[in-house]
Amino acid sequence: MRSTPQVVVAGGGLAGLVAARHLAGGGVDVALVERRGTVGGRVRTLERDGYRFDRGFQVLFTAYPAVRTELDLEALDLRRFAPGATVAGPTGRSTLADPLREPGTVPSTLSSPYVSAGDALRVARLWWELRRTEPDALFAGDDERIDAFLRDRGFSEAFIEGFIAPFYGGITLDRSLATSRRVFEYTFRTLAAGETVVPATGMEAIPTQLAARVREAGGTIRTGVEVESVTATDADSSGTERVDGRVTLETDGGPIDADAVVVATDPPTARDLTGVPSIPTDGRGCVTQYYALPAEIDLETGRRLLLNATDRGPNHVVPHSAVAPEYAPDGTTLLSATYLDEQFEGAGSATGSDADRGPDASDAALVERTRRALESWYPDRQFAALEALHTERVPFAQFDQPPGVYDRLPDVRAPAGPVYLAGDYTQWSSIQGAMESGRQAAKAVIDDLSR
Numbered sequence: 541m542r543s544t545p546q547v548v549v550a551g552g553g554l555a556g557l558v559a560a561r562h563l564a565g566g567g568v569d570v571a572l573v574e575r576r577g578t579v580g581g582r583v584r585t586l587e588r589d590g591y592r593f594d595r596g597f598q599v600l601f602t603a604y605p606a607v608r609t610e611l612d613l614e615a616l617d618l619r620r621f622a623p624g625a626t627v628a629g630p631t632g633r634s635t636l637a638d639p640l641r642e643p644g645t646v647p648s649t650l651s652s653p654y655v656s657a658g659d660a661l662r663v664a665r666l667w668w669e670l671r672r673t674e675p676d677a678l679f680a681g682d683d684e685r686i687d688a689f690l691r692d693r694g695f696s697e698a699f700i701e702g703f704i705a706p707f708y709g710g711i712t713l714d715r716s717l718a719t720s721r722r723v724f725e726y727t728f729r730t731l732a733a734g735e736t737v738v739p740a741t742g743m744e745a746i747p748t749q750l751a752a753r754v755r756e757a758g759g760t761i762r763t764g765v766e767v768e769s770v771t772a773t774d775a776d777s778s779g780t781e782r783v784d785g786r787v788t789l790e791t792d793g794g795p796i797d798a799d800a801v802v803v804a805t806d807p808p809t810a811r812d813l814t815g816v817p818s819i820p821t822d823g824r825g826c827v828t829q830y831y832a833l834p835a836e837i838d839l840e841t842g843r844r845l846l847l848n849a850t851d852r853g854p855n856h857v858v859p860h861s862a863v864a865p866e867y868a869p870d871g872t873t874l875l876s877a878t879y880l881d882e883q884f885e886g887a888g889s890a891t892g893s894d895a896d897r898g899p900d901a902s903d904a905a906l907v908e909r910t911r912r913a914l915e916s917w918y919p920d921r922q923f924a925a926l927e928a929l930h931t932e933r934v935p936f937a938q939f940d941q942p943p944g945v946y947d948r949l950p951d952v953r954a955p956a957g958p959v960y961l962a963g964d965y966t967q968w969s970s971i972q973g974a975m976e977s978g979r980q981a982a983k984a985v986i987d988d989l990s991r
Contacts, residue, residue, distance in 0.1 A: 553581020580748075591929060833927075846917075
Protein backbone atom coordinates (compact mmCIF):
# COMPACT_ATOMS: atom_id res chain seq x y z
CA MET A 541 0.00 0.00 0.00
CA ARG A 542 1.19 3.52 -0.74
CA SER A 543 2.17 5.48 2.34
CA THR A 544 -0.85 6.82 4.21
CA PRO A 545 -3.44 7.06 1.43
CA GLN A 546 -6.15 9.62 2.07
CA VAL A 547 -9.79 8.54 1.77
CA VAL A 548 -12.95 10.53 2.37
CA VAL A 549 -16.26 8.92 3.36
CA ALA A 550 -19.21 11.08 2.32
CA GLY A 551 -22.14 10.32 4.61
CA GLY A 552 -22.36 9.45 8.29
CA GLY A 553 -25.07 6.80 8.34
CA LEU A 554 -24.42 3.24 9.46
CA ALA A 555 -22.76 2.28 6.16
CA GLY A 556 -20.41 5.27 6.19
CA LEU A 557 -19.47 4.80 9.84
CA VAL A 558 -18.65 1.11 9.36
CA ALA A 559 -16.66 1.91 6.21
CA ALA A 560 -14.67 4.64 8.01
CA ARG A 561 -13.90 2.37 10.94
CA HIS A 562 -12.56 -0.42 8.72
CA LEU A 563 -10.59 2.02 6.59
CA ALA A 564 -8.95 3.57 9.65
CA GLY A 565 -8.23 0.11 11.00
CA GLY A 566 -6.61 -0.78 7.68
CA GLY A 567 -4.02 1.98 7.91
CA VAL A 568 -5.82 4.57 5.82
CA ASP A 569 -5.98 8.28 6.69
CA VAL A 570 -9.79 8.56 6.61
CA ALA A 571 -12.07 11.52 7.16
CA LEU A 572 -15.85 11.14 7.30
CA VAL A 573 -17.97 14.16 6.37
CA GLU A 574 -21.68 14.41 7.18
CA ARG A 575 -24.05 17.20 6.15
CA ARG A 576 -26.15 17.05 9.33
CA GLY A 577 -24.99 18.15 12.74
CA THR A 578 -24.88 14.57 14.00
CA VAL A 579 -24.09 11.17 12.49
CA GLY A 580 -26.59 8.34 12.17
CA GLY A 581 -28.43 8.98 8.91
CA ARG A 582 -31.88 7.42 9.22
CA VAL A 583 -31.04 6.07 12.71
CA ARG A 584 -31.63 8.97 15.08
CA THR A 585 -33.32 9.63 18.42
CA LEU A 586 -34.93 12.85 19.62
CA GLU A 587 -34.95 13.46 23.39
CA ARG A 588 -37.53 15.90 24.74
CA ASP A 589 -39.25 16.40 28.11
CA GLY A 590 -38.05 13.02 29.38
CA TYR A 591 -39.22 11.11 26.30
CA ARG A 592 -37.17 9.41 23.60
CA PHE A 593 -38.54 9.32 20.05
CA ASP A 594 -36.70 7.23 17.47
CA ARG A 595 -36.92 8.35 13.85
CA GLY A 596 -39.83 6.14 13.02
CA PHE A 597 -40.28 2.73 14.58
CA GLN A 598 -36.91 1.00 14.40
CA VAL A 599 -35.52 -2.06 16.13
CA LEU A 600 -32.28 -4.03 16.12
CA PHE A 601 -32.16 -7.75 15.30
CA THR A 602 -29.36 -9.23 17.38
CA ALA A 603 -28.87 -12.22 15.05
CA TYR A 604 -27.79 -10.08 12.10
CA PRO A 605 -24.19 -11.20 11.35
CA ALA A 606 -22.96 -7.63 10.82
CA VAL A 607 -24.55 -6.49 14.07
CA ARG A 608 -22.66 -9.15 15.99
CA THR A 609 -19.43 -8.17 14.25
CA GLU A 610 -19.63 -4.37 14.33
CA LEU A 611 -21.35 -3.62 17.65
CA ASP A 612 -20.69 -4.19 21.32
CA LEU A 613 -24.22 -5.30 22.16
CA GLU A 614 -23.63 -5.47 25.90
CA ALA A 615 -22.50 -1.84 25.96
CA LEU A 616 -25.74 -0.76 24.28
CA ASP A 617 -27.74 -1.80 27.38
CA LEU A 618 -30.45 -3.48 25.34
CA ARG A 619 -34.16 -3.75 26.10
CA ARG A 620 -35.98 -6.72 24.60
CA PHE A 621 -39.33 -7.16 22.89
CA ALA A 622 -41.23 -10.34 23.69
CA PRO A 623 -41.37 -12.62 20.62
CA GLY A 624 -44.59 -12.69 18.64
CA ALA A 625 -47.33 -10.08 18.65
CA THR A 626 -50.82 -9.22 19.80
CA VAL A 627 -53.18 -9.00 16.83
CA ALA A 628 -56.25 -6.78 16.99
CA GLY A 629 -59.17 -7.08 14.60
CA PRO A 630 -62.96 -7.26 14.29
CA THR A 631 -63.09 -10.41 16.44
CA GLY A 632 -61.04 -8.94 19.27
CA ARG A 633 -57.43 -9.36 20.33
CA SER A 634 -55.29 -12.49 20.38
CA THR A 635 -51.65 -13.24 21.08
CA LEU A 636 -49.39 -15.11 18.68
CA ALA A 637 -46.17 -16.10 20.44
CA ASP A 638 -43.12 -18.26 19.79
CA PRO A 639 -43.96 -21.66 21.33
CA LEU A 640 -40.29 -22.72 21.20
CA ARG A 641 -39.33 -19.89 23.55
CA GLU A 642 -42.57 -19.67 25.48
CA PRO A 643 -44.18 -23.15 25.57
CA GLY A 644 -46.92 -21.88 27.86
CA THR A 645 -48.33 -19.70 25.06
CA VAL A 646 -49.24 -22.64 22.79
CA PRO A 647 -52.94 -22.80 23.81
CA SER A 648 -53.51 -19.06 23.40
CA THR A 649 -51.65 -18.99 20.08
CA LEU A 650 -53.61 -21.92 18.62
CA SER A 651 -56.89 -20.37 19.79
CA SER A 652 -56.22 -17.27 17.71
CA PRO A 653 -58.40 -16.82 14.62
CA TYR A 654 -55.27 -15.85 12.70
CA VAL A 655 -53.35 -19.11 13.01
CA SER A 656 -54.41 -22.71 12.53
CA ALA A 657 -52.69 -25.88 13.67
CA GLY A 658 -51.60 -26.32 10.05
CA ASP A 659 -50.09 -22.82 10.01
CA ALA A 660 -48.17 -23.59 13.20
CA LEU A 661 -46.73 -26.77 11.67
CA ARG A 662 -45.76 -24.90 8.49
CA VAL A 663 -44.02 -22.21 10.56
CA ALA A 664 -42.04 -24.88 12.42
CA ARG A 665 -41.09 -26.59 9.15
CA LEU A 666 -40.01 -23.31 7.57
CA TRP A 667 -37.98 -22.39 10.66
CA TRP A 668 -36.22 -25.76 10.55
CA GLU A 669 -35.38 -25.35 6.87
CA LEU A 670 -34.07 -21.81 7.17
CA ARG A 671 -31.95 -22.33 10.26
CA ARG A 672 -29.96 -24.92 8.28
CA THR A 673 -29.36 -22.44 5.43
CA GLU A 674 -26.45 -20.01 5.41
CA PRO A 675 -27.81 -16.42 5.50
CA ASP A 676 -26.03 -15.29 2.33
CA ALA A 677 -27.48 -18.23 0.41
CA LEU A 678 -30.98 -16.85 0.97
CA PHE A 679 -30.33 -14.07 -1.55
CA ALA A 680 -29.58 -16.52 -4.36
CA GLY A 681 -31.95 -18.56 -6.50
CA ASP A 682 -35.52 -17.94 -7.54
CA ASP A 683 -37.49 -14.98 -6.29
CA GLU A 684 -41.17 -14.09 -5.92
CA ARG A 685 -43.50 -11.97 -3.81
CA ILE A 686 -43.86 -12.80 -0.12
CA ASP A 687 -47.58 -13.50 -0.39
CA ALA A 688 -47.11 -15.85 -3.36
CA PHE A 689 -44.34 -17.70 -1.51
CA LEU A 690 -46.52 -18.21 1.57
CA ARG A 691 -49.55 -19.33 -0.41
CA ASP A 692 -47.40 -21.82 -2.32
CA ARG A 693 -46.38 -23.29 1.04
CA GLY A 694 -50.01 -23.68 2.08
CA PHE A 695 -50.39 -20.97 4.73
CA SER A 696 -53.97 -19.87 5.36
CA GLU A 697 -55.35 -16.55 4.18
CA ALA A 698 -56.19 -15.61 7.78
CA PHE A 699 -52.55 -16.08 8.78
CA ILE A 700 -51.20 -14.23 5.74
CA GLU A 701 -53.60 -11.28 5.83
CA GLY A 702 -54.19 -11.04 9.57
CA PHE A 703 -50.70 -11.60 10.94
CA ILE A 704 -47.99 -11.63 8.25
CA ALA A 705 -49.29 -8.55 6.39
CA PRO A 706 -49.09 -6.16 9.38
CA PHE A 707 -46.02 -7.85 10.92
CA TYR A 708 -44.00 -7.69 7.71
CA GLY A 709 -45.59 -4.37 6.90
CA GLY A 710 -43.60 -3.13 9.87
CA ILE A 711 -40.39 -4.71 8.56
CA THR A 712 -40.65 -3.98 4.82
CA LEU A 713 -43.12 -1.02 4.93
CA ASP A 714 -45.13 -3.06 2.43
CA ARG A 715 -48.36 -4.43 3.86
CA SER A 716 -49.33 -5.75 0.43
CA LEU A 717 -46.49 -8.32 0.72
CA ALA A 718 -45.27 -7.48 -2.79
CA THR A 719 -41.69 -7.41 -1.47
CA SER A 720 -39.16 -10.10 -2.38
CA ARG A 721 -39.44 -13.41 -0.56
CA ARG A 722 -35.68 -13.14 0.09
CA VAL A 723 -36.30 -10.43 2.67
CA PHE A 724 -38.94 -12.60 4.33
CA GLU A 725 -36.69 -15.66 4.51
CA TYR A 726 -33.66 -13.73 5.78
CA THR A 727 -35.56 -11.86 8.48
CA PHE A 728 -37.63 -14.91 9.46
CA ARG A 729 -34.40 -16.81 10.05
CA THR A 730 -32.96 -13.85 11.94
CA LEU A 731 -35.99 -13.51 14.20
CA ALA A 732 -35.90 -17.21 15.04
CA ALA A 733 -32.18 -17.11 15.84
CA GLY A 734 -32.00 -13.95 17.93
CA GLU A 735 -33.87 -11.20 19.73
CA THR A 736 -35.58 -7.96 18.77
CA VAL A 737 -34.21 -5.11 20.87
CA VAL A 738 -33.67 -1.39 21.31
CA PRO A 739 -30.89 0.34 23.27
CA ALA A 740 -32.10 1.82 26.56
CA THR A 741 -31.14 5.33 25.38
CA GLY A 742 -32.70 5.00 21.93
CA MET A 743 -31.59 3.73 18.53
CA GLU A 744 -29.14 6.62 18.10
CA ALA A 745 -26.90 4.80 20.58
CA ILE A 746 -25.92 2.56 17.65
CA PRO A 747 -24.33 5.24 15.39
CA THR A 748 -22.92 6.92 18.51
CA GLN A 749 -21.04 3.74 19.35
CA LEU A 750 -19.89 3.30 15.74
CA ALA A 751 -18.63 6.90 15.64
CA ALA A 752 -16.61 6.32 18.81
CA ARG A 753 -15.04 3.29 17.17
CA VAL A 754 -14.10 5.35 14.11
CA ARG A 755 -12.26 7.83 16.31
CA GLU A 756 -10.63 5.05 18.35
CA ALA A 757 -9.27 3.57 15.11
CA GLY A 758 -7.76 6.94 14.15
CA GLY A 759 -10.42 8.31 11.78
CA THR A 760 -11.85 11.82 11.92
CA ILE A 761 -15.48 12.90 11.66
CA ARG A 762 -16.64 16.33 10.48
CA THR A 763 -20.32 17.20 10.68
CA GLY A 764 -22.08 20.11 9.02
CA VAL A 765 -20.25 19.53 5.72
CA GLU A 766 -22.39 18.97 2.62
CA VAL A 767 -20.85 17.31 -0.43
CA GLU A 768 -22.02 18.98 -3.64
CA SER A 769 -20.12 16.96 -6.25
CA VAL A 770 -17.59 14.14 -6.63
CA THR A 771 -15.14 14.24 -9.55
CA ALA A 772 -12.58 11.55 -10.36
CA THR A 773 -9.63 12.74 -12.47
CA ASP A 774 -7.17 10.86 -14.68
CA ALA A 775 -8.66 7.51 -13.72
CA ASP A 776 -9.53 4.36 -15.61
CA SER A 777 -12.46 2.50 -14.05
CA SER A 778 -11.15 -0.95 -14.98
CA GLY A 779 -8.78 -3.27 -13.13
CA THR A 780 -5.91 -1.88 -11.07
CA GLU A 781 -6.01 1.45 -12.93
CA ARG A 782 -9.04 2.63 -10.96
CA VAL A 783 -6.74 4.05 -8.21
CA ASP A 784 -4.22 5.77 -10.50
CA GLY A 785 -6.18 9.01 -10.43
CA ARG A 786 -7.39 11.33 -7.70
CA VAL A 787 -10.83 12.44 -6.67
CA THR A 788 -12.10 15.86 -5.63
CA LEU A 789 -15.14 16.52 -3.49
CA GLU A 790 -16.69 19.94 -3.78
CA THR A 791 -18.32 20.82 -0.47
CA ASP A 792 -20.07 23.86 0.91
CA GLY A 793 -16.84 24.51 2.82
CA GLY A 794 -14.49 24.17 -0.14
CA PRO A 795 -12.84 21.35 -2.15
CA ILE A 796 -11.34 18.21 -0.62
CA ASP A 797 -8.81 16.12 -2.57
CA ALA A 798 -8.31 12.43 -1.80
CA ASP A 799 -6.94 9.19 -3.17
CA ALA A 800 -10.40 7.66 -3.01
CA VAL A 801 -13.91 8.47 -1.80
CA VAL A 802 -16.66 6.27 -0.44
CA VAL A 803 -20.10 7.69 -1.21
CA ALA A 804 -22.31 6.61 1.69
CA THR A 805 -25.23 8.99 1.32
CA ASP A 806 -28.91 8.21 0.85
CA PRO A 807 -29.73 6.55 -2.51
CA PRO A 808 -31.05 9.60 -4.42
CA THR A 809 -28.04 11.69 -3.37
CA ALA A 810 -25.64 8.85 -4.19
CA ARG A 811 -27.07 8.60 -7.69
CA ASP A 812 -26.73 12.35 -8.18
CA LEU A 813 -23.11 12.35 -6.97
CA THR A 814 -21.92 9.27 -8.88
CA GLY A 815 -24.21 9.02 -11.90
CA VAL A 816 -24.66 5.26 -11.30
CA PRO A 817 -28.10 4.54 -12.80
CA SER A 818 -28.62 1.23 -10.98
CA ILE A 819 -28.82 2.90 -7.57
CA PRO A 820 -32.52 2.49 -6.64
CA THR A 821 -34.40 5.70 -5.95
CA ASP A 822 -37.97 4.37 -5.65
CA GLY A 823 -38.63 4.37 -1.93
CA ARG A 824 -41.18 3.47 0.70
CA GLY A 825 -42.05 5.84 3.49
CA CYS A 826 -43.95 5.88 6.75
CA VAL A 827 -45.30 8.22 9.39
CA THR A 828 -44.84 7.38 13.07
CA GLN A 829 -46.71 9.32 15.72
CA TYR A 830 -45.81 9.12 19.42
CA TYR A 831 -48.37 9.41 22.23
CA ALA A 832 -48.56 9.62 26.01
CA LEU A 833 -51.20 7.78 28.01
CA PRO A 834 -51.77 7.65 31.76
CA ALA A 835 -49.90 4.66 33.18
CA GLU A 836 -53.10 3.05 34.46
CA ILE A 837 -54.36 2.43 30.88
CA ASP A 838 -52.85 -0.97 30.08
CA LEU A 839 -52.97 -2.32 26.51
CA GLU A 840 -52.12 -5.79 27.87
CA THR A 841 -49.61 -6.60 25.16
CA GLY A 842 -46.72 -7.08 27.56
CA ARG A 843 -43.62 -6.25 25.54
CA ARG A 844 -45.16 -7.29 22.20
CA LEU A 845 -46.18 -5.30 19.18
CA LEU A 846 -49.87 -4.60 18.67
CA LEU A 847 -50.71 -5.41 15.04
CA ASN A 848 -53.73 -4.20 13.10
CA ALA A 849 -55.36 -7.12 11.28
CA THR A 850 -57.39 -4.71 9.13
CA ASP A 851 -56.37 -2.00 6.67
CA ARG A 852 -58.02 0.76 8.72
CA GLY A 853 -55.99 2.75 11.23
CA PRO A 854 -52.27 2.34 11.87
CA ASN A 855 -50.36 -0.72 10.71
CA HIS A 856 -49.01 -1.32 14.22
CA VAL A 857 -48.80 0.20 17.67
CA VAL A 858 -45.66 -0.11 19.82
CA PRO A 859 -45.67 -0.10 23.66
CA HIS A 860 -42.30 1.65 23.95
CA SER A 861 -42.24 2.27 27.69
CA ALA A 862 -43.28 -1.33 28.40
CA VAL A 863 -40.23 -2.52 26.47
CA ALA A 864 -37.82 0.24 27.51
CA PRO A 865 -38.99 2.25 30.56
CA GLU A 866 -36.17 4.71 29.83
CA TYR A 867 -38.14 6.00 26.81
CA ALA A 868 -40.65 7.84 29.03
CA PRO A 869 -40.88 9.66 32.36
CA ASP A 870 -42.04 7.65 35.37
CA GLY A 871 -45.79 7.26 35.58
CA THR A 872 -46.38 7.69 31.84
CA THR A 873 -47.01 5.21 29.05
CA LEU A 874 -45.34 5.95 25.71
CA LEU A 875 -46.90 4.47 22.58
CA SER A 876 -46.34 4.98 18.89
CA ALA A 877 -48.49 4.22 15.87
CA THR A 878 -46.99 3.76 12.41
CA TYR A 879 -48.83 4.39 9.15
CA LEU A 880 -47.47 3.09 5.84
CA ASP A 881 -47.72 4.96 2.55
CA GLU A 882 -50.23 2.48 1.14
CA GLN A 883 -52.58 2.96 4.13
CA PHE A 884 -53.20 6.55 3.09
CA GLU A 885 -54.44 5.63 -0.37
CA GLY A 886 -58.15 6.37 -0.54
CA ALA A 887 -58.31 7.13 3.19
CA GLY A 888 -59.72 10.38 4.47
CA SER A 889 -60.17 12.02 7.83
CA ALA A 890 -63.38 12.14 9.79
CA THR A 891 -64.07 15.50 8.17
CA GLY A 892 -63.16 14.33 4.67
CA SER A 893 -60.67 17.17 4.26
CA ASP A 894 -58.15 16.66 1.44
CA ALA A 895 -55.47 18.09 3.73
CA ASP A 896 -55.92 15.06 5.98
CA ARG A 897 -55.35 12.50 3.25
CA GLY A 898 -52.00 11.00 2.33
CA PRO A 899 -48.68 10.94 4.18
CA ASP A 900 -48.95 14.70 4.79
CA ALA A 901 -52.13 14.26 6.86
CA SER A 902 -52.20 16.65 9.80
CA ASP A 903 -51.05 15.55 13.23
CA ALA A 904 -54.57 16.06 14.54
CA ALA A 905 -56.05 13.79 11.87
CA LEU A 906 -53.55 11.04 12.66
CA VAL A 907 -54.14 11.12 16.40
CA GLU A 908 -57.87 10.90 15.78
CA ARG A 909 -57.40 7.87 13.51
CA THR A 910 -55.26 6.19 16.15
CA ARG A 911 -57.75 6.96 18.90
CA ARG A 912 -60.61 5.45 16.89
CA ALA A 913 -58.55 2.33 16.22
CA LEU A 914 -57.66 1.86 19.88
CA GLU A 915 -61.27 2.35 20.96
CA SER A 916 -62.39 -0.30 18.48
CA TRP A 917 -59.77 -2.75 19.80
CA TYR A 918 -60.48 -1.95 23.47
CA PRO A 919 -64.23 -1.20 23.67
CA ASP A 920 -64.13 -1.32 27.47
CA ARG A 921 -61.63 1.56 27.72
CA GLN A 922 -61.55 5.27 27.02
CA PHE A 923 -58.72 6.95 25.09
CA ALA A 924 -59.71 10.59 25.43
CA ALA A 925 -56.42 11.12 27.31
CA LEU A 926 -54.33 10.00 24.31
CA GLU A 927 -51.90 12.90 23.79
CA ALA A 928 -49.84 13.31 20.64
CA LEU A 929 -46.24 14.18 21.53
CA HIS A 930 -44.28 13.95 18.30
CA THR A 931 -44.80 13.03 14.65
CA GLU A 932 -41.93 11.64 12.58
CA ARG A 933 -42.39 11.60 8.80
CA VAL A 934 -39.87 9.52 6.87
CA PRO A 935 -40.61 9.80 3.13
CA PHE A 936 -37.69 7.54 2.13
CA ALA A 937 -37.25 4.93 4.85
CA GLN A 938 -36.35 2.01 2.54
CA PHE A 939 -35.77 1.52 -1.14
CA ASP A 940 -38.44 -0.52 -2.87
CA GLN A 941 -37.58 -4.25 -2.94
CA PRO A 942 -39.76 -6.14 -5.45
CA PRO A 943 -38.77 -9.64 -6.59
CA GLY A 944 -35.60 -9.60 -8.66
CA VAL A 945 -34.35 -6.23 -7.44
CA TYR A 946 -31.20 -7.64 -5.83
CA ASP A 947 -29.89 -8.88 -9.14
CA ARG A 948 -29.92 -5.27 -10.38
CA LEU A 949 -28.27 -3.49 -7.44
CA PRO A 950 -24.92 -1.78 -8.00
CA ASP A 951 -21.56 -3.17 -6.88
CA VAL A 952 -19.47 -1.12 -4.45
CA ARG A 953 -17.06 -0.45 -7.37
CA ALA A 954 -19.80 0.67 -9.78
CA PRO A 955 -18.67 4.34 -10.13
CA ALA A 956 -15.76 5.23 -12.41
CA GLY A 957 -12.37 6.01 -10.90
CA PRO A 958 -11.44 5.71 -7.24
CA VAL A 959 -15.05 6.20 -6.15
CA TYR A 960 -16.94 3.52 -4.19
CA LEU A 961 -20.46 3.00 -2.90
CA ALA A 962 -21.53 2.14 0.65
CA GLY A 963 -25.22 1.87 1.40
CA ASP A 964 -27.88 -0.74 2.00
CA TYR A 965 -28.83 -0.31 -1.67
CA THR A 966 -25.77 -2.41 -2.60
CA GLN A 967 -27.14 -5.26 -0.42
CA TRP A 968 -30.74 -5.03 0.83
CA SER A 969 -32.64 -2.45 2.83
CA SER A 970 -31.80 -3.17 6.46
CA ILE A 971 -29.31 -2.46 9.23
CA GLN A 972 -27.58 -5.67 8.16
CA GLY A 973 -27.35 -4.46 4.55
CA ALA A 974 -26.02 -1.03 5.55
CA MET A 975 -23.31 -2.36 7.85
CA GLU A 976 -22.21 -5.12 5.50
CA SER A 977 -22.02 -2.67 2.60
CA GLY A 978 -19.73 -0.42 4.64
CA ARG A 979 -17.40 -3.30 5.39
CA GLN A 980 -17.30 -4.39 1.76
CA ALA A 981 -16.66 -0.85 0.50
CA ALA A 982 -13.73 -0.44 2.90
CA LYS A 983 -12.29 -3.79 1.82
CA ALA A 984 -12.53 -2.82 -1.85
CA VAL A 985 -10.74 0.49 -1.22
CA ILE A 986 -7.94 -1.13 0.78
CA ASP A 987 -7.51 -3.94 -1.77
CA ASP A 988 -7.32 -1.48 -4.68
CA LEU A 989 -4.96 0.93 -2.92
CA SER A 990 -2.62 -1.90 -1.99
CA ARG A 991 -2.09 -2.93 -5.63
